[in-house]
Amino acid sequence: MGGAGLRALLRSVRYEVLPAKATEDKVVAHVPRDVVVTVTASPVKGLEPTLDLVTRLAAHGYRVVPHVPARLLRDDGHVKEVVDRVREAGVDDIFVPAGDANPPAGGYDGALPVLRRLSELGRPFTHVGVTGYPESHPLIHDDVTIQSMWDKREHATYIVSNLCFDPRVLGQWIARIRRRDIPLPIHVGVAGPVQRAKLLSMAAKIGVGESTRFLTKHASWFLRFAAPGGYSPERLLARTEEELTAPSAGVAGLHLFTFNQIAETERWRCAVLERLEG
Template sequence: MDAEGLGVLLSGVRYEVLPAKATVDQVLAHVPRDVVVTVTASPVKGLEPTLGLVGRLAAHGYRVVPHVPARLLRDDTHLKDVVDRLRETGVDDVFVPAGDADPPAGAFDGALPVLRRLSELGGPFARVGITGYPESHPLIHDDLTIQAMWDKRAHATYIVSNLCFDPRVLGDWVGRIRRRGVVLPVHVGVAGPVQRAKLLAMAAKIGVGESTRFLTRHASWFLRFATPGGYAPDRLLARGAKALTAPSAEVAGLHVFTFNQIAETERWRRALLARSGD
């Protein structure tokens, strides 16, 4: 990958973190204020840990993006309460996936009804993100996921792609959504430099094992992390750089799944920036 291409992908980097006791301290110790931090939400623990962590990080001067899964919202009153709390902390960017809660906590079973309701509330957030699926969704046909992005486009401002380990598939997917007329900028989801032993130790501390649960739903992904030489974010970016940095791709940057290996992720990013000359 050339230095210019690498710089483009790293210029809009976002770090996804999980709500845990040590997350604030880890972010403060290792993440510069110009890096956007996104905070996941657990179908087990609900939205409260997410909202609490968002407030604490925002108070320290970070630009924070909460995940607000539709299936964790109980009703319209709950949605309005979440909106008010986030606005009070200065949040102007939210990510709205459908979420994994089964059954849903209330009437919202997908992201689109929540996105429509936010629009009806006057668009309280300047930026609203939705999910993209470069690799097949386990329950939804590929064409339907792209159609869903088309349906959501009037209510969203960007797309975050789910994890993908195949640069060819990732590049093809970006091309497909552009040909279908979806023009929202994409933040490409990539896993950071995940170490299996630290991942499992972190999952045990969290209690419900959010990262382990996430990976066990995608066994092939876990094998990539666990196998020596099986995954390196550098290789993925190098092989996919041409497709991802093409002007027609409209890729805004990287969305890095840290799995709370925050120090390791930031060291990796700085090493890449040093190599690119930025």
Template sequence: MAAEALRTLLGRVRYEVLPARATEAKVLAHVPRDIVVTVTASPVKGLEPTLALTERLAAHGYRVVPHLPARLLRDDAHLKDVAERLRATGIDDLFVPAGDADPPAGPYEGALPVLRRLAELGSPFEELGITGYPESHPVIHDDITVQSMWDKRAHATYIVSNLCFDPRVLGDWITRIRRRAITLPVYVGVAGPVQRAKLLAMATKIGVGESTRFLTRHPAWFLRLAAPGGYAPERLLTRGAQALTGPSAGVAGLHLFTFNQLAETERWRRALLDRLGG
């Protein structure tokens, strides 16, 4: 039963990509059209690379979910313009985190005011995603992150959990939010099969400022991903199978952090599906 449930989750995946120069070509070469692609946004480069890549991938027939960090929005007019541009592209799903821009580009310091403003604009998107934190946020207390999901639940339609490497922690977090009557479906954030050398090269290409920000906020992530032999996504999924696949968990699928290693991620997914099928 657990194997079949994991097969189902692996069939409902979202691939998170960074809007780099080669991303479009990598998606076209390695990602099937039935896989949802989510596009991150950079506090250094702003929203334009995210919006442009979203438009191009949508034109290729992908279902694309752009990230719209609240702290990158300059004002209400900017939010309205972005929403109209995305809707004109056919986008009906938007992921709204707070973002890391410090200071914020405008009046929005968190996701909730953006979600409320989108409702005032007539709820232009059918699906709206928010962030969950199974492992503690670097600067926000766990109780506050859970309360934040409760506050946003009326506006959002699903939760994407941030990276977690401990199946016990992940299971406890799912139980905790369900006890708080947070019933939104969850896409569990899982790092793909990251190659250490490519991860280090990618961090360099992102840029010194953003790499430093990433490492400062998530040093444990980087160490666990970069350690030779230190991380395998199938171990996390297998050990956490009971927590992820139980009927009360409400897990809708997996959100795979690919770090733009798309060929490796899709090859791993297909190989694991084959093994589970056997």
């Protein structure tokens, strides 16, 4: 890698973290204040651990983004309650995926109705993110996921892509979004320098039921992480440099999945930037 575009993307990163017991200390110890931190939500533990960590990290001076899955919201009143709570913490950015809770906690089974509700509440957030799927969603056809982003464009301000390990697929997906005239900027989801043993340990700590879903849903991830030379975030970025940095792609930055390997991810990012800068 050697392009100025990639250096810019590595300086414009978001770190996705899980709301575990040690996450706050890890973020404060290793993440610069100019790095956006996004906090996931578990269908097992609900929104409370997410909202609690978001509030505490915001108090440390971070720009924090709570994940608020639609299927964890009970009703319109619950939406208003969550909005008020995170706005009180100074949060102006929210990420709204559909979520995996089955059955849903209430009447929301997808992100679009929640996005519409946020618009009805006066668009309380400057930034609103939605999910994109470069690699096919296990349950939803690709045409439907692309159409979904089109439907959400009036309520959202950016797209976060799920993990993708195939440079060709990632490039084709970005091109397809732009052909559909979806104008939202994209934060490309990239797995950090994950160690498989630590990933398995992290999954186990989420909880038995949640871990089962995580491992079943993402079994191919573990194979790619475990294979000798099978996955390198730097290699993926090098192979997609042209697609990610083309002005027509509209890629705003990288969304790094840390799997709570926060120190390792930040060390990797700094090391790559040093190499790129000569």
